[in-house]
Amino acid sequence: MANNTSKAETQDKTAKNVAEYHRQLKPGTPEFDMKKDFIKDEITGKVKRYFGKTIAKAGDMEVYRAAALTIRDEIMEKWVSYQEKCERKPQKELYYLSFEFLMGRAMGNNLMNIMETEVYKSALKELGFSLENIEEVETDAGLGNGGLGRLAACFLDSLTNLDLPAFGCGIRYEYGLFKQKIVDGYQIEMPDPWLQSGNVWDIARPEDTKEVHFNGRIIEKWEDGHMKFEHVDYNTVIAEPYDMPITGFDTDTVNTLRLWKACSPEIMNMTEFNRGDYAKANENKDLAEVISKVLYPEDNHYEGKLLRLKQQYFFVSATIQWIISKHKQKNLSMFDIPEYVQIHINDTHPTIAIPELMRLLMDEEGMSWDDAWSIVGRTFAYTNHTILCEALEKWPMDMVDSLLPRLGQIIHEIDRRQRIALNERFPGDTGKIEYMAVISRGQVSMANLCLTACHSVNGVAALHTEILKKETFKDYYSIYPYKFKNMTNGVTFRRWLYKANPELSSLICEAIGDGWVKDYTQLENLLPFADDKAFRDKFAKIKLNNKEKLAKYILDHNGITVDPASLFDVQIKRLHEYKRQLLKAFHIIYRYKSITETPENANKMPETFIFAAKAAPGYHMAKLIIKFINNIAKVVNNDPMTKDILKVVFIENYSVSIAEKIVAAANLSEQISTASKEASGTGNMKLMLNGALTIGTMDGANVEIREQVGDDNIFIFGMQSDEVLGLYSTNRSPSPELYATNMGIKSIVDTLIDGTFSGDEHNLFYDIYRSLVQGNNGSFADPYLLLPDFESYVHTCQQANSLYKDNQDEWNRKAVINTAKAGFFSSDRTIESYNKEIWHLR
Ligand SMILES: *Cc1c(COP(=O)(O)O)cnc(C)c1O
Numbered sequence: 134m135a136n137n138t139s140k141a142e143t144q145d146k147t148a149k150n151v152a153e154y155h156r157q158l159k160p161g162t163p164e165f166d167m168k169k170d171f172i173k174d175e176i177t178g179k180v181k182r183y184f185g186k187t188i189a190k191a192g193d194m195e196v197y198r199a200a201a202l203t204i205r206d207e208i209m210e211k212w213v214s215y216q217e218k219c220e221r222k223p224q225k226e227l228y229y230l231s232f233e234f235l236m237g238r239a240m241g242n243n244l245m246n247i248m249e250t251e252v253y254k255s256a257l258k259e260l261g262f263s264l265e266n267i268e269e270v271e272t273d274a275g276l277g278n279g280g281l282g283r284l285a286a287c288f289l290d291s292l293t294n295l296d297l298p299a300f301g302c303g304i305r306y307e308y309g310l311f312k313q314k315i316v317d318g319y320q321i322e323m324p325d326p327w328l329q330s331g332n333v334w335d336i337a338r339p340e341d342t343k344e345v346h347f348n349g350r351i352i353e354k355w356e357d358g359h360m361k362f363e364h365v366d367y368n369t370v371i372a373e374p375y376d377m378p379i380t381g382f383d384t385d386t387v388n389t390l391r392l393w394k395a396c397s398p399e400i401m402n403m404t405e406f407n408r409g410d411y412a413k414a415n416e417n418k419d420l421a422e423v424i425s426k427v428l429y430p431e432d433n434h435y436e437g438k439l440l441r442l443k444q445q446y447f448f449v450s451a452t453i454q455w456i457i458s459k460h461k462q463k464n465l466s467m468f469d470i471p472e473y474v475q476i477h478i479n480d481t482h483p484t485i486a487i488p489e490l491m492r493l494l495m496d497e498e499g500m501s502w503d504d505a506w507s508i509v510g511r512t513f514a515y516t517n518h519t520i521l522c523e524a525l526e527k528w529p530m531d532m533v534d535s536l537l538p539r540l541g542q543i544i545h546e547i548d549r550r551q552r553i554a555l556n557e558r559f560p561g562d563t564g565k566i567e568y569m570a571v572i573s574r575g576q577v578s579m580a581n582l583c584l585t586a587c588h589s590v591n592g593v594a595a596l597h598t599e600i601l602k603k604e605t606f607k608d609y610y611s612i613y614p615y616k617f618k619n620m621t622n623g624v625t626f627r628r629w630l631y632k633a634n635p636e637l638s639s640l641i642c643e644a645i646g647d648g649w650v651k652d653y654t655q656l657e658n659l660l661p662f663a664d665d666k667a668f669r670d671k672f673a674k675i676k677l678n679n680k681e682k683l684a685k686y687i688l689d690h691n692g693i694t695v696d697p698a699s700l701f702d703v704q705i706k707r708l709h710e711y712k713r714q715l716l717k718a719f720h721i722i723y724r725y726k727s728i729t730e731t732p733e734n735a736n737k738m739p740e741t742f743i744f745a746a747k748a749a750p751g752y753h754m755a756k757l758i759i760k761f762i763n764n765i766a767k768v769v770n771n772d773p774m775t776k777d778i779l780k781v782v783f784i785e786n787y788s789v790s791i792a793e794k795i796v797a798a799a800n801l802s803e804q805i806s807t808a809s810k811e812a813s814g815t816g817n818m819k820l821m822l823n824g825a826l827t828i829g830t831m832d833g834a835n836v837e838i839r840e841q842v843g844d845d846n847i848f849i850f851g852m853q854s855d856e857v858l859g860l861y862s863t864n865r866s867p868s869p870e871l872y873a874t875n876m877g878i879k880s881i882v883d884t885l886i887d888g889t890f891s892g893d894e895h896n897l898f899y900d901i902y903r904s905l906v907q908g909n910n911g912s913f914a915d916p917y918l919l920l921p922d923f924e925s926y927v928h929t930c931q932q933a934n935s936l937y938k939d940n941q942d943e944w945n946r947k948a949v950i951n952t953a954k955a956g957f958f959s960s961d962r963t964i965e966s967y968n969k970e971i972w973h974l975r
Pocket of ligand 1: 813814
């Protein structure tokens, strides 16, 4: 356990932090009023200067922008001083490379961090606006798909909170993840032009513009007794950086998220332009700019598209060039890079950074292969995020060779040398060597490249790391056991509790002080309050208030009335078959059937089932499951026998800002992936932190949640990961037989084809049915094992349900325990651990 501070020490810290709490200006004091007047003047002035209006005529959007710019001015001061400080005294810095940063909204988060929420609230109120409404007009920075992108965002927050110097590096997509609308139960995707109304939070850094070269060929020539490689006939894309300040809670440290935008080197082809062919004149420009146009919307799934490889090289090359030029400016030796720079690769998407650093060190800095390889090996660390094979990136080498000819050569050479080493280690074991090789069957395995080159490889939860060591990467583990580490994911408590659940945060502060906001180990001081009836009641009252707020949101957005007293059972995450939203749907159908078919002895405890999930636009099965859930909702919510007991709600456009609204209101957190498939999960942590009980499989971080709270405070069901892996290895699915012999299961599965939820569209859900009971073209039927886990799941749902119905006070006690034991899942703990075991910053 992380908490080994003595009681006295903890109390001392708490006392100190409570004192600090009052650094937030107190309403009624002269300082508060002065600041408030200053803010009012700033906002009024900006509305006038930028929008040409008086404040009386301004709308929420204009006031948002004016307020955000005022906040930005304050942050700029700190940001500039922090950068100066870092330049004065060079120290080791982290570069966190990620294809995705799912940041969400910035304004409220920044206000919280600079401790000025209250004074802005008053200032806006006196100007006739509400801070809450103003915050709602900000568009999410949705530059990510799900957990992986949100993890990157939580990590930036924690790095800053811990005063560690770090840069997030990625792509400034013009369009983030699509916006989801539900029309007639179907998902419709709409573009997300998040920059269109103007982004207040980032600033261009044209002085750091870099060139990125694609295609062309390599000329080899001897010069001064060395082989030189010259890249010619290439196409140039310009990378323009935009920096966003990353504030931390109550600290002067301000880190930077640098996102690169792709631009064409030519404004326009003037020859074509003068000839009057305007379309042609812009052709090349469009080809360059398409690189940072849009985020690929697949989660946990890799698309072998050329444009995606271009995106990867684009941001990685610009980033590595920038790192080197900064290093040079500090007058440091190239050989000292690993002492001043750590580059972290978030999943394999930025792996191309490894050969790119090799290229720059050798071709630009004149280093030998061995020296460059040694530097690379001490600079890079890699996080694996999934064992799903459809997510493992493999690029055709001919694509790499033609798009990135010099990198192609370097990767071939890494492969050649690696094969020699492997041959010495495993003589004649060609099967193993092919499996481990960097290039095999004409494809480069990005994971194998990382495993070969990086000094550290980590999984994101204990179980996941064990699977990596024992299964996925077992051969690499056998030669480099010291590289493998576990870094269980975490979430930032600032956004996911302090900000998302202000009432609960105040209650916790009243009980144990506010030290927990910065020091996660203090959250456990809440544990004794689980046994305090008065505290439990207050805790439950706050949950009820949050449920009322969410109920209002649901009424406004879905037109569905839900009972805040009912059990709020939520499953919020990307829609993916392995996450098993369909299993939840089957449980709802089970409840529906038992109430309508045997009303006399059915459980009538009111429940509200809340889903929120985006499906990748090309993922047929996932989109069909969304339609299925919505059709179930239509039937169940309107059937006179169930409409006052069961409500099914699908909240559209799941995003960070929607997640913030839901986590505070959840009673039960659905974490029901097929064991072994969910590397960690972080939604589970956000919900636990807000006092939801988990119902889940022994998968990902659920295993560690159970360890923290104990068996009595979590609902665990279903097959274990080794059983699942064992079943797959037999290649025989138990599901067809279960379907044939188990009448309960059959009656649920048959609702997919008997019209219960499809009206006259008889075959609407046939594809789901087939995949469960037959498999597609002889593939393993029911690959995510819904049917084998079904009865265990229903049974466990009933346990949760009975507890909520019969003993809410006991439920509340468990809820408090869940919040109190969530400390381990702070991303501050995760980052401390990365730093201690991998980066060694400061
Ligand atoms: C936390 C989060 C996720 C990850 O949820 P999981 O349940 O871990 O898959 C996905 N999307 C958003 C918007 C999130 O905030």
